[in-house]
Each structure stands twice: as C-alpha cells, then as structure tokens.
Amino acid sequence: MSGHSTYEPKNGFSRWLDARLPVGRLVWDSFVDYPTPRNLNYWWTFGGILSLCLGVQILTGVVLAMHYTASAAGAFTSVEHIMRDVNYGWLLRYTHANGASMFFIAVYIHMLRGLYYGSYKAPREVLWILGCVIYGLMMATAFMGYVLPWGQMSFHGAVVITNLLGAFPIVGDAITTLLWGGFAVDEPTLKRFFSLHYLLPFMIAGVVVLHVWALHVVGQNNPTGIDPKSKSDTLPFTPYATVKDGFAMSVFLILFAVFVFFMPNALGHSDNYIPANPLVTPTHIVPEWYFLPFYAILRAVPDKLMGVIAMFGAIVCIFALPWLDTSKVKSMRYRPQAKLYFFIFLVVCVILGFCGAKLPDDQVIPGLVTNITPLGSDLNSFVWLSRISTLYYFAYFLVVTPLLGLMEKPLPTPETISSPVLGGEHKD
Amino acid sequence: MHRKDLRAASVVAAFWKGDLKVAHTAADATNPVAGDDPSRRDFIHIAAITAAAGGGVAAIWPFVAQMNPSADTLALASVEYDLTKIEPAQQVVINWRGKPLFIRNRTTEQIAAAVKDDHAAMKDPQTDAERHKEGKPEWLILVGSCTHLGCVPTVGGGDYGGWFCPCHGSVYDTSGRIRKGPAPKNLVVPEYAFLSDTKVKIG
Amino acid sequence: MLRKVTLLAAALLLVGGPALANTTAHEPEPVAFSFEGPFGRFDQAQLQRGYKVYREVCSACHSMNLLAFRNLGDRGGPFYDPKYPNPNDNPVVKALATDIQVPDIDGETGDAITRPATPADHFPSPFPNVIAAKASNGGLAPPDLSLMAKAREGGPEYIASLLQGFGPPAHGVTLAPGQHYNKYFPGGIIGMAPPLSPDKVSFDDGTKSTVRQQADDVAAFLMWAAEPKMEERKEMGFSVLIFLVLFSGLLYASYRRVWRNESH
Numbered sequence: 092m093s094g095h096s097t098y099e100p101k102n103g104f105s106r107w108l109d110a111r112l113p114v115g116r117l118v119w120d121s122f123v124d125y126p127t128p129r130n131l132n133y134w135w136t137f138g139g140i141l142s143l144c145l146g147v148q149i150l151t152g153v154v155l156a157m158h159y160t161a162s163a164a165g166a167f168t169s170v171e172h173i174m175r176d177v178n179y180g181w182l183l184r185y186t187h188a189n190g191a192s193m194f195f196i197a198v199y200i201h202m203l204r205g206l207y208y209g210s211y212k213a214p215r216e217v218l219w220i221l222g223c224v225i226y227g228l229m230m231a232t233a234f235m236g237y238v239l240p241w242g243q244m245s246f247h248g249a250v251v252i253t254n255l256l257g258a259f260p261i262v263g264d265a266i267t268t269l270l271w272g273g274f275a276v277d278e279p280t281l282k283r284f285f286s287l288h289y290l291l292p293f294m295i296a297g298v299v300v301l302h303v304w305a306l307h308v309v310g311q312n313n314p315t316g317i318d319p320k321s322k323s324d325t326l327p328f329t330p331y332a333t334v335k336d337g338f339a340m341s342v343f344l345i346l347f348a349v350f351v352f353f354m355p356n357a358l359g360h361s362d363n364y365i366p367a368n369p370l371v372t373p374t375h376i377v378p379e380w381y382f383l384p385f386y387a388i389l390r391a392v393p394d395k396l397m398g399v400i401a402m403f404g405a406i407v408c409i410f411a412l413p414w415l416d417t418s419k420v421k422s423m424r425y426r427p428q429a430k431l432y433f434f435i436f437l438v439v440c441v442i443l444g445f446c447g448a449k450l451p452d453d454q455v456i457p458g459l460v461t462n463i464t465p466l467g468s469d470l471n472s473f474v475w476l477s478r479i480s481t482l483y484y485f486a487y488f489l490v491v492t493p494l495l496g497l498m499e500k501p502l503p504t505p506e507t508i509s510s511p512v513l514g515g516e517h518k519d
Numbered sequence: 520m521h522r523k524d525l526r527a528a529s530v531v532a533a534f535w536k537g538d539l540k541v542a543h544t545a546a547d548a549t550n551p552v553a554g555d556d557p558s559r560r561d562f563i564h565i566a567a568i569t570a571a572a573g574g575g576v577a578a579i580w581p582f583v584a585q586m587n588p589s590a591d592t593l594a595l596a597s598v599e600y601d602l603t604k605i606e607p608a609q610q611v612v613i614n615w616r617g618k619p620l621f622i623r624n625r626t627t628e629q630i631a632a633a634v635k636d637d638h639a640a641m642k643d644p645q646t647d648a649e650r651h652k653e654g655k656p657e658w659l660i661l662v663g664s665c666t667h668l669g670c671v672p673t674v675g676g677g678d679y680g681g682w683f684c685p686c687h688g689s690v691y692d693t694s695g696r697i698r699k700g701p702a703p704k705n706l707v708v709p710e711y712a713f714l715s716d717t718k719v720k721i722g
Numbered sequence: 723m724l725r726k727v728t729l730l731a732a733a734l735l736l737v738g739g740p741a742l743a744n745t746t747a748h749e750p751e752p753v754a755f756s757f758e759g760p761f762g763r764f765d766q767a768q769l770q771r772g773y774k775v776y777r778e779v780c781s782a783c784h785s786m787n788l789l790a791f792r793n794l795g796d797r798g799g800p801f802y803d804p805k806y807p808n809p810n811d812n813p814v815v816k817a818l819a820t821d822i823q824v825p826d827i828d829g830e831t832g833d834a835i836t837r838p839a840t841p842a843d844h845f846p847s848p849f850p851n852v853i854a855a856k857a858s859n860g861g862l863a864p865p866d867l868s869l870m871a872k873a874r875e876g877g878p879e880y881i882a883s884l885l886q887g888f889g890p891p892a893h894g895v896t897l898a899p900g901q902h903y904n905k906y907f908p909g910g911i912i913g914m915a916p917p918l919s920p921d922k923v924s925f926d927d928g929t930k931s932t933v934r935q936q937a938d939d940v941a942a943f944l945m946w947a948a949e950p951k952m953e954e955r956k957e958m959g960f961s962v963l964i965f966l967v968l969f970s971g972l973l974y975a976s977y978r979r980v981w982r983n984e985s986h
Contacts, residue, residue, distance in 0.1 A: 129984060129985075150582065154582055154585055157585070157586070158585075158589075168788070171788050171868070171869070172589070172591070174951070175590070175788065175793070175950060175951075176589040176590040176591045176592075177585055177589045177590075178581070178584045178585050178587050178589060178590075179581035179584055179585050180585060180589070181951040181954075181955060182581055182955075182958070183581065183582075183585060185955075326984060330564075330980045331980060331981065331984070334567075334973065334976050334977045334980045334981075335977055335981075337567075337571075337973050337976075337977075338970060338973040338974050338976075338977045341966060341969050341970040341973050342970050344966050345963065345966045345967065345970065348959060348962045348963050348966055349959075349963070351959070352955055352956065352958060352959025352960075352962060352963070353760050353956065353959055355955070356872060361872060361873055361874055361875055361877075362873070364869040364872045364873035364948075365865075365869075365873045374908070561976075561979055563972070563975050563976045563979050564976050564979070564980075566972055566976075567969075567972045567973050567975075567976040570968070570969050570972050571969070574965060574969060577965075590792075590796075591790070591842075593808075593810075594790065594792050594810055594841065594842040595842055597810065599840075613829075
C-alpha cells in the first residue's frame with residue numbers, strides 16, 4: 092500500500108518543518124491522501140468511532156481524577172461530590188461510565204466485522220494481534236475502573252475476580268497477596284488500581300498507534316476480501332472516508348447521548364450505589380455487561396481452576412484466529428456456510444452474556460423441572476445453557492473454523508473491488 | 520465505461536441534496552475524478568464544519584467549568600458572624616475561605632490613634648475611614664495574612680498597638696496599615712456587609 | 723436460514739426475559755411520578771411534603787449524609803426560589819437549617835457541642851457512629867437514605883410500595899421479636915417497623931395525609947435526593963440530541979455531496 096508521498100508543503104513554515112520533523116507529511120500520507128478501498132461499508136467506520144471513544148474516556152477521566160479521592164474511606168463520597176457539587180460533574184461521571192459501555196459496544200462490532208470479513212487473515216495477523224492486545228488492555232482498564240467508586244459491586248466484583256487467580260496451584264496465593272497488597276481487597280488494592288487505571292489508557296493509545304501503523308502497511312481489508320488492484324479501486328482517505336467516519340461518529344454520539352442523558356444507570360447495577368461493605372455480600376454479584384459472556388464461561392466449568400483456564404482460553408482463541416482459519420477466501424460474503432456458523436456464534440455470544448447475568452440454578456424455562464440432573468444441576472438451568480453455549484463457542488474456533496476452510500465450497504469471488512461495486516452485484 | 524451509472528448517481532445525489540435546480544451537466548458526469556474536485560468549499564461542507572466547531576466549543580465548556588470552585592466550596596465562601604460575642608478591645612479570629620480573618624472591636628482610643636495618623640508618611644497611604652464601614656468605626660475586619668509573605672500577625676504587638684508579624688518584623692497600626700517592616704501593603708479589608716447592627720456577613 | 727436463526731434467538735430472549743432475579747417478593751406497584759420519562763420534572767410541592775416526612779419520621783433513625791441544607795434551595799429542589807439563585811441566601815433554607823442542631827467543637831474550649839445548622843452543613847446523622855446505630859436497632863444499622871432511590875431495584879416505586887407493604891407474615895414465616903413482615907422486601911423479613919400512619923405528618927399545603935400520600939411523597943423526595951441534577955440532565959439531553967440529529971443530517975448531506983460522483 093505504500094507508494095511515495097504526494098505531500099507538497101504549501102508555505103514557508105511547512106517546508107521548514109518538513110525538513111526537520113515531517114509531521115505534516117505523516118498526517119498527509121496517513122489520513123489525507125491515503126488510498127482507501129472505495130467499497131468500504133459502515134462496519135468500517137467503527138475504527139474511527141473507537142478512537143473517539145478513547146479520546147472521550149481519557150478526557151473525562153483526567154478531569155474526573157481532579158476530584159476523585161482514591162481511598163477506601165473517601166472514594167464513594169468523592170464520586171458523590173463529583174455528582175452533586177462539581178460543576179458539570181454529573182455529566183462528566185455519566186459520560187465516563189457510559190463511555191466505557193459505548194467503547195465495548197464499538198469494539199465488539201469492530202471485532203465481529205473482522206471475523207465476518209476475514210480481516211485477521213494474512214497479511215493482517217499482526218494487526219489482529221495488536222487489536223487483541225488493545226482489547227485485553229481495555230478489559231483490564233474497565234475492570235479496575237469499575238472498582239474505583241468503591242460500591243458494593245465494585246468491591247465484591249474485585250474480590251471474585253482477584254480470587255480467581257488464587258486458583259492456580261502453588262503460585263496462586265502468592266499472586267493474589269501481591270495483587271491485593273494485603274490479605275484481602277482493601278485500601279492498597281484501590282490505590283494501585285487507580286494508578287494503573289490512569290496509566291493503561293495511555294498504553295492503549297500507544298498500541299493503537301502501532302495498530303494503525305500495521306494497518307497502513309498492509310492496507311485496509313474490504314467487504315469483498317479482494318485486495319485493491321488498481322487506482323480505480325481506491326479513493327483518498329480525505330474527504331471520502333473522513334466525512335463518512337464523521338457521519339458515523341455523529342450517529343454513534345446520538346446513541347451515547349440517549350444513554351448519558353436519559354438512561355444513565357440502565358447499563359449499571361443498583362448495588363453499586365451502596366458503599367462497599369466487606370462483611371455483606373450482595374445477593375447477586377454481576378460484572379458489567381461486557382464481561383458477562385466470559386463470566387458465563389467461567390461458571391460453566393464445575394472446577395475452579397479449569398473454569399479460569401476456560402475463561403482465559405476463550406480469549407486466547409480470539410488471538411489464535413489467524414492460524415485457526417484455513418479458508419482461502421477472506422470474506423464471508425462468499426462463504427455461505429461460514430456465514431451461517433458465524434450468525435449462530437453471534438447468537439451464542441448473546442446467550443452467554445444473558446447466562447452470565449443469571450444465577451446458575453435459575454430455570455431457563457420458568458416452571459419446568461426436568462429432573463434430569465447431570466453434574467448436579469437440572470437440565471433446565473442457566474448453567475447447562477452456559478455449558479452448551481460454551482461448547483459451541485470453543486467448537487466454533489477450534490473445530491468449525493479450521494475444518495470449514497478445507498471443506499466448504501465458497502461462492503465465486505469477484506475479480507476486483509470495483510466489479511461488484513459498479514456492476515450492481517448482490518451485497519451481504 | 521461507467522458514465523451512465525455515474526450520471527445517474529450524481530442526479531440521485533443532487534436530488535437528495537435538494538439542489539436538482541443546479542445544472543448537473545453531462546460534463547460533470549463525464550469528469551468523474553479529475554475535474555470535479557469534491558473538496559471544493561461547498562456550502563454544505565462549510566455548514567458541517569461550522570456546526571462541528573460550534574459543537575466542539577460547547578462540548579469543551581464543561582471540561583473547563585469543572586475546574587471552577589464546586590458548590591460545597593462556594594457554600595463556605597461567605598460566613599456570617601454574631602458580633603455580640605466580641606468585647607471592646609477584643610479580637611476574634613475565624614477561618615474564612617481557608618485563611619484567618621480578624622474581627623476586632625476597637626476602643627475609642629484605638630480609633631482616635633488611627634485617625635490621627637491618617638496623613639502620616641506610610642508605604643500604603645489610606646485613611647482610617649476607608650477601612651471600616653460608615654458609622655461603625657469600632658468594627659475592623661481584616662484578612663489576617665501579612666502582606667509580606669503570609670504569616671499571621673499577632674494582635675496588640677508593635678509600636679502602634681495594632682498588629683506585629685513575628686516572621687520578619689512587620690508592624691501594623693490600629694487600622695491595620697503597614698507602618699514599619701518589609702510588608703508592602705496594608706492588611707486586606709475583605710468584602711463584607713452588616714446584616715444588622717450585631718450581625719455581619721463576610722464574602 | 724438466517725431468518726430461522728434470528729427467530730430462534732428472539733424466542734430465547736423472550737423466554738429468558740421474565741425469569742427475573744431470584745426473589746419471591748412482590749413486584750412494586752406502579753406509581754405515576756411526575757419525574758418519570760424524558761420530559762419528567764420534579765413536583766416542588768411534592769418534594770416539600772416529602773422533606774417534611776423525612777424530617778419528622780425517617781430522620782429519627784436514617785441519616786442522609788450526602789445532602790446539605792443548601793441543596794434544598796438548589797434548582798429543582800424542594801425550596802428553590804428564583805429570587806435566591808445562591809441557595810445559601812435563601813431565607814426558607816436558612817430557617818430550615820437553624821431548626822436542626824448539628825454537632826460541632828466549641829471554638830474556645832474544644833468541647834463537643836451542638837449548634838444550629840447553617841445551609842453549608844450536611845444533614846446530621848441520628849447516631850454518632852455505625853456501632854451506636856446498630857445497637858439502637860437490634861443489630862441492624864438503618865441505611866443512609868441519600869442514594870436509596872438508586873440503590874434498590876425498582877427505585878422510588880419500590881420505596882413507595884415498601885412503606886405501604888407491611889402486614890401479617892406470609893404462610894410459614896415466623897418473626898423473631900423486633901422483626902416485621904413486608905411483602906415487597908426481598909425475603910419478606912425486615913428490621914424496620916412500619917414507619918407511617920394516617921395523619922402522622924400534617925402537610926402545610928392541605929393535602930390529605932394518607933399513608934399512600936406520605937409514601938409517594940417521601941419516595942419522590944428520596945428520588946430527588948439521589949439524583950438532584952435530573953431536571954438539568956434531561957434539559958441538556960434534549961438540546962444535545964436536537965443538535966446531534968441536525969448535525970448528523972448536515973454530515974450526511976456533506977457525505978452525499980462528497981461521494982456524489984463515486985459509486986461505492
């Protein structure tokens with residue numbers, strides 16, 4: 092995707108700077124003149140949306156940190172001080188809290204786009220890995236951020252998740268004690284979580300720079316999965332992609348605003364408005380919605396250590412995807428069987444998320460008692476629904492994806508990007 | 520090769536934009552990429568960019584405003600005090616906006632001594648009348664922070680019976696004016712008002 | 723095929739939906755609060771009555787630490803007066819504050835004293851600390867009410883129902899001394915005795931003081947206490963959404979103009 096730069100500094104200052112630190116040239120080559128496939132659909136706008144989310148979170152976060160107190164005694168009250176006394180504090184807090192959810196909505200759509208169109212396949216493996224690293228950093232940041240208000244859910248969620256690491260034999264207890272800075276989740280844990288929560292987003296920003304760099308080396312994927320072959324296949328990034336990304340960001344902000352201004356607590360949990368009490372456990376410990384599928388996988392496995400391994404394994408599968416997929420065809424537009432399994436995978440992920448919010452032994456179909464109880468739980472229970480769904484989750488990555496590439500017969504792929512676009516071919 | 524499609528597309532686009540009256544000639548359609556420069560300053564682009572700028576400024580405002588004092592800080596910005604508790608020749612020190620505040624009930628001798636020196640040579644010339652409310656010369660309300668480097672002056676010390684700052688030896692008279700020592704200005708008189716004869720609101 | 727899969731997903735979601743959290747408690751009765759919905763606002767008269775119920779009944783056991791007297795005069799609050807944009811100057815607020823004693827340290831002797839509150843003071847706690855609160859209430863400290871309307875599933879409707887939901891224990895439930903039965907409380911057994919009774923609080927505006935009225939009013943007051951910025955939030959939301967919708971329209975037109983000659 093690299094040709095030589097077409098940047099021409101227009102005035103004296105630009106020429107002077109270009110000879111010393113060519114930032115103008117970098118911006119021109121990467122975001123103005125950069126050749127972008129002309130057939131990108133709206134699923135491709137989520138990269139820009141994610142950058143917007145990162146910017147919003149960092150901006151609101153830095154400003155919130157001016158008023159937040161990172162101590163067990165002061166944290167909860169300081170957040171309420173922000174909500175009640177700080178000018179526009181309520182706006183900043185709700186934006187930051189709902190911004191995290193919006194960030195994850197966008198990242199899941201972005202990842203699912205990658206899955207569907209084969210954007211992780213060669214030569215984009217490093218791009219995909221960097222993306223998974225960003226996702227992992229996001230999860231760590233979000234987890235630590237949720238602990239900071241020091242509500243009941245903050246505290247007990249931290250207890251549950253940090254205790255998971257104690258499942259590892261031999262080193263487990265040493266790891267948890269190191270993480271806690273004490274014998275339980277307490278003041279030292281809160282303070283280090285605050286420090287790391289402030290730090291990690293800047294590391295995310297750094298990996299994002301690498302992510303965009305890796306992208307620009309190999310070029311964007313596109314809905315056909317066929318690489319651009321000539322100049323007529325691409326358009327300059329500005330104004331074509333810029334204005335489309337801008338429009339998509341604006342629509343995204345509408346959804347964001349509906350949450351922040353009209354349903355600010357819909358995605359949260361009411362228990363987190365109760366100050367943390369180590370001696371009282373909430374009846375129903377639930378992580379934030381974006382962790383629910385992994386929480387369901389964790390609880391699906393009856394053994395504690397195997398549950399932890401399964402949960403981390405689920406994330407490792409995402410990392411390993413470029414090497415699991417054997418298909419020669421990138422885009423599922425031309426892989427009808429893969430498309431079907433993908434949509435089932437999507438439904439399974441939603442089901443897993445649902446299961447993560449429920450108590451394991453609650454009935455899926457209310458009132459029905461099957462009296463068949465393998466592994467001690469009735470078949471009509473959320474834990475069994477989780478188990479079946481977890482099975483499909485792993486099967487999708489470890490069985491379906493490798494085999495399907497070898498076995499299916501894909502539809503004929505177009506010659507170039509421009510042929511389906513200008514020939515009016517059926518799209519996905 | 521695709522002229523028909525491009526012409527059709529441009530007409531459709533024009534329809535959506537509501538400016539079909541603008542002549543989209545075949546020339547426009549046959550000049551796909553090279554001739555028709557889409558980054559030309561069309562009105563719609565200017566409107567969009569202006570709206571973005573306006574929205575951006577409106578969005579930045581809360582980030583700036585949150586640094587202004589919060590409501591609980593502002594609540595302590597004013598303090599009311601009941602003066603009946605202070606005997607003549609007595610001074611009370613209260614905490615106001617994080618700083619000490621002197622409320623002194625001056626005797627007639629102290630007032631007279633201050634007025635006598637109204638035109639004496641001093642670093643920061645002020646008459647005594649400028650430093651108290653009309654009709655209430657006995658009440659002197661000052662910020663208890665030495666104008667040199669901020670130490671709290673002790674009451675009654677120094678040659679004039681006003682205040683003496685132990686840190687570097689500044690001497691204030693019974694009107695709080697700097698008479699000797701390194702301080703450059705008189706002790707600050709804050710904004711205050713009498714709510715009644717016995718109640719004062721500072722700030 | 724795709725349609726079948728989507729229908730299956732929808733069916734599963736529908737089935738799972740009603741299976742709510744593990745509670746056998748009654749669902750709270752719906753109340754048509756004035757502040758519900760995107761255009762909802764607080765009813766100032768209701769908030770005033772609600773404050774009276776809190777002050778005369780609830781504050782005997784329940785603290786409300788996060789509220790200061792000046793909040794009563796804030797915009798959207800029970801005693802807001804547009805003549806006094808600074809609530810610290812509001813005479814009604816000042817009077818309500820001086821009615822209540824708050825703990826303080828004597829400036830000269832250092833002894834613990836009580837003095838009349840100023841608008842800057844927070845609502846005082848009925849007990850000096852948690853241990854005293856537990857000791858006076860059978861081992862269970864009455865929770866702080868500042869955020870109660872947001873800290874419980876069902877919010878203000880749950881609170882209003884709870885306050886009216888006391889009754890004889892359900893079949894098979896035995897109560898120890900000091901325990902009471904409430905059909906809306908998860909588990910049914912609550913440590914609080916029924917706090918409201920007809921005409922317990924007389925309302926200055928002449929509203930009939932039924933238990934239901936007191937419960938609805940104090941629930942509305944607690945909602946305001948938990949979310950005092952609600953009106954400001956909804957007003958700003960309205961403006962922001964209008965701007966964003968128009969802005970999106972502008973950007974879409976701009977997008978179509980940019981792409982008008984390019985097929986994609």
